[in-house]
Amino acid sequence: MAKKVVILGAGYAGLVCALELNKLTTAQEVEIILVNKHEYHQLVTQLHEPAVGAKEEKDVTLSINSILGAKKVKFVKDVVVSIDNEAKEVKLENSKLSYDYLVVALGSETEYFGIPGLKEYSFTLKSVNQANRIREHIENCLKTYSQDKKDSKLTFVVGGAGFTGIELVGELADMLPVLAQKHNVPKDKIKLINVEAAPMILPGFDEELVSVAKKSLEARGVQFIIGTPVVQVEPGIVHLKSGDTIPTETMIWTGGVRGVPVVAEAGFETEPRGRAKVDEYMRAVGHEDVWIIGDSCFVLAPNGRPYPPTAQISTQMGENAAVNIYSTMKHMKKEKFDPVLLGAVASLGRKEAIGSIGNKMKAKGWLAYRVKDASKYRYLAKIGALLKS
Ligand SMILES: Cc1cc2nc3c(=O)[nH]c(=O)nc-3n(C[C@H](O)[C@H](O)[C@H](O)COP(=O)(O)OP(=O)(O)OC[C@H]3O[C@@H](n4cnc5c(N)ncnc54)[C@H](O)[C@@H]3O)c2cc1C
Known part of the structure; x- marks a missing residue:
């Protein structure tokens, strides 16, 4: 019988996980359900542009149904309310979903550090x-x-x-x-x-x-x-x-992020800022059937510092979780999460950026801005949305 995989959140981590799992499996092996509170995927890394009117909403949102097309991923537009990991059930605002394997990719919330007002x-x-x-x-x-x-x-x-x-x-x-x-x-x-x-x-x-x-x-x-x-x-x-x-x-x-409350409320182990602790295969600590990825989790890099909450890391977590769900189903060896860090580029407005490429080369000005733009198009190509954007 097909295993039921429920993926919560269609952001960078959840969407990529769904698409990768779709590629790796057949409909006989797996039923994939992707839940998101909006019918669109948001290009969060571009949000500063519509915030000042430099771009429109349509430039930073993509219909999830059109990305999924005829793929065997069923999309459910609903809000996740709670997770019962003993009953293997997720409560949504309008229904309930049972699962064999669960992926939590609900992003993060804002950290206010208790500052009054x-x-x-x-x-x-x-x-x-x-x-x-x-x-x-x-x-x-x-x-x-x-x-x-x-x-x-x-x-x-x-x-x-x-x-x-x-x-x-x-x-x-x-x-x-x-x-x-x-x-x-x-x-x-x-x-x-x-x-x-x-x-x-x-x-x-x-x-x-x-x-x-x-x-x-x-x-x-x-x-x-x-x-x-x-x-x-x-x-x-x-x-x-x-x-x-x-x-x-x-x-x-914009001063900080913390984990989404649903993770700690479900009893998954979290660090002080509410992000889930996961093992080397991106599974919630102590839970072999639950993966927690993207900004919802907390992973230490080999240098002892946590990986930053970025789209770059989140998409790689999505890929890794998909591979490890497949490996679990097939009783194969799992893959440790070991991301390739492509550097980071921060835009400084309409014409400039600064950043490092491949962790060695430094870039600034218009060139760095083009690198930043290219990373957006690379991502759109990855999710099959280049022509839809
Ligand atoms: C302005 C800005 C610029 C950034 N620039 C960069 C950059 O240049 N490069 C980079 O690598 N990173 C950048 N980041 C960080 C990056 O956007 C995040 O790390 C990334 O979005 C995390 O991906 P995620 O899948 O974990 O979460 P998200 O992308 O936030 O996705 C979470 C999904 O879950 C859904 N969801 C949440 N709660 C519920 C619920 N209860 N029920 C149903 N659905 C729910 C949301 O609607 C969303 O679709 C930037 C962030 C911001 C805000």
Whole structure:
């Protein structure tokens, strides 16, 4: 009888896992069910573009049904509520699903570090809907400025200077002047501030490249406040540990991720930030029939530091889980998770990027931007969506 594999989440990890498992197996061997709360797959790595109006929603979403086409993966649009790993059952908002093998690939949530008011009074950038909300809010601030001349409407604060924060700051640096012109707002009144608790921006990137990124953004008017944690957010005001305050209507928080609650609630072992601990084959610790992949899990690299939560790592986890589910079904030797790190490139707006390619070559400027673009197209080709995007 065919084994039933239920995959929760059709992001980078879950979608790739479903497509790989589809390739490896026949319909007699396996029934694959992919669950996602939206009918579309989101290109999360591009979300900073619709957040400032540089791209539209349709540019960063792909219909899951059209990606799956005639493949033997059944798509269920529903929201995962809980997992009962003893009964081998997943509760969805509208139904229940039993499974032989389960893959949890539900991504992550925002970490607010208990900072008072941060959750209530900040925007986040983890979904297309959130990107749309940010874009509408920014437009609204600029559109209504002429009515009350409140300077806080023209001050935009991004909390966090990791990958997401810097890519967003870069995009804002390029687009805010364009939007200011559109709404007849004096460009020199606009303030774009990036606040970071750590002593430097873009942790993990080469120091020389970080300095290039900082100079490029500063030249476009970005003000960095580094080594200074946000300690409280109130409506219209951000408080910093230094005692300074920033009057602003726009605080966008990109400062951290934590695991989705459903994982810990199901009893899977997690690290302090709620991400699942997994073994070398990407299975939840102590569970030979459950794989937890992508941003929902926590894996230490050989250097003793955790792999960063990236699409690059998530897709490779998806592939690895598919291979190991197949190996388990066939009683074959499983494959240890050993990702190929292709480097990392962070965009700095519409024309520039910085990054390392293959962990050796450094790239900056327009060339690095093209490398970043190429990685998007490589991914689209992988999921068979190049012509559909
Ligand atoms: C603005 C931004 C820029 C980034 N840039 C890069 C980059 O350049 N390179 C890079 O490698 N990484 C980048 N990242 C990180 C990367 O996007 C994530 O690491 C990646 O999305 C994680 O993949 P995932 O499959 O684990 O989760 P996701 O891609 O978040 O997918 C999770 C899926 O689960 C679904 N889901 C969640 N909860 C439920 C539920 N309860 N029920 C049903 N479905 C649910 C979601 O709708 C989603 O489809 C960036 C992230 C952001 C936010």
